[in-house]
Amino acid sequence: MSANQHRRRPNVLGTIGAWIWLAVIILPIYYIFITSLRPREDYYSENPLSWPSNASLGAYQRVIENDFIRFFLNSVIVTSVAVAATLAVSLMAAYVVVRRRDRFGSGLFRVALLGIAIPIQAAIIPVYYLIVQIGLYDTLLALILPSAAFAIPLTLLILTNFLREVPEALFESMRMDGATEWRILVKLALPLCRPALATVGVYQALQVWNGFLFPLVLTQSAETRVIPLSLWSFQGQFGVDVPAVLAAVVLSVLPMLAAYIVARRQLVSGLTAGFGK
Amino acid sequence: MAAPALLIFGVFALIPLFGVVALSFVHWDGLGDITWAGFDNWQTALTDPVSRNALWLTVQLTILCVAFQAPVSLLLGVFLAGRQRHRAFLGVLFFLPLLFSSAAVAITFTALLDPNFGAGSALNVALLSQNWLGDPDLALFVVVFVIGWSFIPFHTLLYQAGTRQIPKELYEAARIDGAGPFDQFFRITLPMLKYTIVTSTTLMTVGSLTYFDLIFVLTGGGPGNATRVLPLDMYLTGFRSYDMGRASVLALVLIAVGLAIALGLNRITGTSRMGGRGEGI
The missing domain is CATH 4.10.810 (Virus Scaffolding Protein; Chain A)
Known part of the structure; x- marks a missing residue:
């Protein structure tokens, strides 16, 4: 057909x-x-x-007067820091998996495979306990760290598969020239991985940006509120003012829509990263 | 170099996984002291009618979600992979729901389905202006539909990508043998999409088990307990009834059911995803 x-x-x-x-x-x-x-x-x-x-545009004005900009900035901070951290540490770990062909390397890979299967919902209570114990409750860091932790396995997997395609000779020739592992990582692996980093970065950014459970459980004040949670609290706060609630929904989608228009291909391939193949 | 990744993942994902086992054996209200409970939580959680109902609802939700999403996204994906007119235009619009967070989707449909001021009243058809989310008999179906609205685009993408990888020569050969469009669909497209079907269905099934935010914002588990599925039951038990021990038991049930289904699906279909797509050509 x-x-x-x-x-x-x-x-x-x-x-x-x-x-x-x-x-x-x-x-x-x-x-x-x-x-x-x-x-x-x-x-x-x-x-x-x-x-x-x-x-x-009255509804939009009411939403913005109710601190929407701050929620937006919180979302930007949480998403960008969590994704940047995820990409950085996952690339380093992927490099180790590919370069070290011993037990440690393959063990790391197996842990990542296991990690993909852990649903956030199932771990949320201990995560809450942990965050309260280390005094991070109701901070942006309380959202960044667990979000990064749950993003690492898939990112590591995709980057590892990508790095494996790089010819061994490239690494060896750099080592012959006396480059340290760090230098090889930054000068060779990083530029080569750029397409994979972009793809998986887009996917993880969407996950963190739209995430709801971590903010719901790990924050409570307006200072740390992120956009998805703000939609929910607007619904309670505005109540019968449905136009304002829906204006907040429209505003929450706009950044994603802008990204979709500018980089549709990246976004679409990012969404199916790791599943489409 | 692997240390930072291991540290973050270990502390905030792996240790909690073991933590949930430990917490299922204690009494804890989320703030106060933790006391040993033995098997108390297990006993109460597994015999509690609300939690049993939640498990049953989760099974229903999963079956309904797969029954709705799988055929629609398969057909749409195959359609979009073809060379139809307006295909590019339709493709751009079909994927718009992917941009919405679950909270945004839920709020959109709460307003849209409002019996007095929603879309149903606009068309002035009594059938459409029912209290969709307030009727215990309808709410679960509405939830299934809204989940479909939100997730079908993703699975459509998978099917579109899968269909595009089917070698064109197969269709050429079939046409020469006189196969019509329906034969081509059932004898080539469908069998060749086997791996995509397994992947997509597994993701749908495991996804259905863990839907939380969308249902939480859309119905909060209501009316009554009509949409209180397992993840919601876990959240409400832990963070509203302040019974973290019992909620941990429910979390473990969630993990167990999820793993069982994922493994089961892989076994039934007899596929490891290592196998090549173009085998036997």
Whole structure:
């Protein structure tokens, strides 16, 4: 069905199905967009799917006045630090796995394989205990460290598979020239791994950015609130002001949408990283 | 050089995994002292009707999610891998739900499904303006649908990538032998997607076991306990009823069920993912 090069018959059933699914996808997105533009008073009187007769950005203003910028910055800090740390330590570990062909190297790899299978939900109670014990509760670091910890296994796996493709001779020739392991890592492995780092980095960034359980359990004050949690608390706080709640939803998606428009390929391949093959 | 990765992973992921076993044998309210409990938590958690119901709901949710998501994403993925008109345009829009966090998806549908001010009332059809999330008989199905909305795009991507790797020559040969589109789909596309089907279904199944944030924001487990699945039951037991010991038992049940299903699926289908996709050509 996929490549009718000679005799191209249009796939009627598929086309109908695809357009129906498109409606299913688009309707909720259209709804949150127009509702976020609807003034609070009109929400109860106008047809929910009609274009707002007095479209305004008032709902967005109310969201921003309620500290949305701070939540946004918290999310940026947590995501960028967690992903940068994950990529750095995973690359170092992947280098060890590939270069050291002994028990230690393969053991490390096996631990990573095991780590992928640990669901966050299952470990959340001990993580909470640990974070409280070391005095990090309700700090951004309380989100960064566990997020990085759960991102390391998959990242390590993907980077290891990528590094394995690098010809042994390249490493050897650098060593012959007297380069230290660190120098080989920075000058050879890092530049070679750049595509894999970008792909897995995008994937992990999306995971951390959208993460909900760690913020829910490990933080409580507004100072440390990140975006997904802020949506939930807006829902409680604004209550009947549905346009404002949905304006917050739209604002939370905008950075991802910008990334999607700029780097769609990266994002899509990042999402399927490690599963698509 | 591997030390930092081992340290972070060990302290915040591996030790908690053992910690949850230890915590299942103690009484702890989350703040106060920890006291030894023996098998108390195990006994109460495994006989508690709410938790048993949660386990049953999780099984139902998993089956319904796979039954809904697998066919839809397979068909969409195969469709998008072809050379249809508007394919690129549809592809861009189909993947938009991937950009939404679970919290955002849940809030969107809470508003959209509101019986008085949601989309149902816009169309003025009584059938559509039901109290979707307030009716215990409907809520689970609504949850399955919303999860599908949010995750089908990801699985579509997997199927699209898988279909694109099927050698074109197979279709050429089939056409020469006079096979129509349906034959081609069932005799070539479907068998060749075997590994993708296993991967995607495993991810869906293990994913269904751990859905937490979406259901938490969408229904909070309600109405009543109608959508209180296992991860939600664990969270509410631990962080709302302050019974961390019992919640740890539920966490272990979660791990056990997840591992059993993942291993089971791999055994049933008899595939290790090491096998090449193009074997036998």
